[in-house]
Amino acid sequence: MRVEEFIPTQQFKAIENGTVCCTAPSNIALVKYWGKKTHQIPANPSISFTLNNCKTTTILKYKVKPSKGLSFEVFLEGKPKEDFKPKIQQFFERILIYAPYLETHHFQIETSNTFPHSSGIASSASGMSALAMCLVQLERLLYPDSDAAFLKHKASFLARLGSGSACRSIEGGLVVWGKHKGISGSSDLQGLKFPSEVHAVFQDYQDAILLVDKGEKQVSSSVGHNLMHQHPFATQRFEQAHAHLDQLIPILKNGDLPSFIKIVELEALTLHAMMMCSDPYFILMKPNTLEIINALWAFRKASKIPVCFTLDAGANVHVLHPKKYASKVNEFISIKLANYCQNKHYILDSVGKGAESIEF
Numbered sequence: 603m604r605v606e607e608f609i610p611t612q613q614f615k616a617i618e619n620g621t622v623c624c625t626a627p628s629n630i631a632l633v634k635y636w637g638k639k640t641h642q643i644p645a646n647p648s649i650s651f652t653l654n655n656c657k658t659t660t661i662l663k664y665k666v667k668p669s670k671g672l673s674f675e676v677f678l679e680g681k682p683k684e685d686f687k688p689k690i691q692q693f694f695e696r697i698l699i700y701a702p703y704l705e706t707h708h709f710q711i712e713t714s715n716t717f718p719h720s721s722g723i724a725s726s727a728s729g730m731s732a733l734a735m736c737l738v739q740l741e742r743l744l745y746p747d748s749d750a751a752f753l754k755h756k757a758s759f760l761a762r763l764g765s766g767s768a769c770r771s772i773e774g775g776l777v778v779w780g781k782h783k784g785i786s787g788s789s790d791l792q793g794l795k796f797p798s799e800v801h802a803v804f805q806d807y808q809d810a811i812l813l814v815d816k817g818e819k820q821v822s823s824s825v826g827h828n829l830m831h832q833h834p835f836a837t838q839r840f841e842q843a844h845a846h847l848d849q850l851i852p853i854l855k856n857g858d859l860p861s862f863i864k865i866v867e868l869e870a871l872t873l874h875a876m877m878m879c880s881d882p883y884f885i886l887m888k889p890n891t892l893e894i895i896n897a898l899w900a901f902r903k904a905s906k907i908p909v910c911f912t913l914d915a916g917a918n919v920h921v922l923h924p925k926k927y928a929s930k931v932n933e934f935i936s937i938k939l940a941n942y943c944q945n946k947h948y949i950l951d952s953v954g955k956g957a958e959s960i961e962f
């Protein structure tokens with residue numbers, strides 16, 4: 603789709619006030635998005651598993667107002683959340699051309715997460731995708747002729763402008779974002795449900811999220827993305843991401859887990875290697891991140907269970923494994939790996955279905 607197709611051409615219906623509600627999950631990238639061009643265009647394609655349990659629910663209340671301009675309030679778990687406002691203001695400004703009704707209504711945004719806000723789990727992916735889903739639900743009412751499939755594309759398109767990785771949280775299962783020559787329909791503008799055949803083992807893959815550090819990150823993802831502009835290894839990295847996606851396509855079809863593990867772990871370590879050799883350099887892993895990785899490698903070697911790790915832009919470790927090994931892996935986590943987590947906290951998650959609207 604082209605950008606222009608997301609700009610409404612008709613006048614929207616007048617609706618005085620109302621409420622919509624949506625829920626959207628977080629996602630975990632297998633091939634990472636790290637580096638972007640202007641207008642939230644990724645420097646390379648990425649692919650992720652949509653999660654099931656780590657979710658944001660957003661209630662959006664809207665009311666027509668007499669004068670034009672952006673006007674909104676934000677609440678997290680029922681309390682006013684002033685520090686969320688700048689990011690939402692920027693989001694609304696970016697999408698105003700695609701959502702002109704933002705200027706004619708006052709909005710009350712009430713959001714809550716199934717995971718603790720300070721857990722280090724990317725709440726921007728689930729938060730921005732839940733908000734984008736709410737906006738297209740409103741759009742469905744304001745433009746009653748809108749097509750449901752178009753609105754799903756638009757939710758992902760809008761979510762990307764809030765936070766890049768959020769565009770991968772609208773659809774379920776495996777989602778690709780960014781143009782890739784081997785994936786028909788892939789686009790820099792929005793996420794696409796991975797269109798090729800996926801082996802049964804990946805349909806219900808498990809992700810145990812080990813909460814190594816729940817504190818605020820020292821370097822935000824936005825700063826990290828920007829550091830890829832002058833990065834000495836940027837070109838090679840972006841080429842590597844394309845190559846990894848090429849290699850993953852047959853692996854996702856045939857369920858070749860050793861090859862899957864090699865790419866996923868290499869992607870995680872490359873992401874952090876990029877951070878460690880940017881200017882300025884920084885480290886988001888903590889000593890316990892490495893303790894977990896080493897313990898996991900020893901467990902995999904001894905048990906022959908095809909379990910692997912990936913990392914987000916933080917110290918937490920995502921332990922990925924097929925469902926049939928969940929009880930053995932979870933036992934290992936509770937006995938051994940939980941000791942490396944802050945307050946022994948971890949979250950058991952799995953591949954989920956994506957964002958949904960909820961009758962309110």
Ligand code: 2P0
Nearest residue numbers: 631634635765766767823824914915
């Ligand atoms: C990803 N991350 O693919 C990568 C891997 C973190 C590490 O996308 O600036 O919050 O809002 O577009 O999406 C985190 O970056 O950045 C991210 P913005 P975002 O999931």
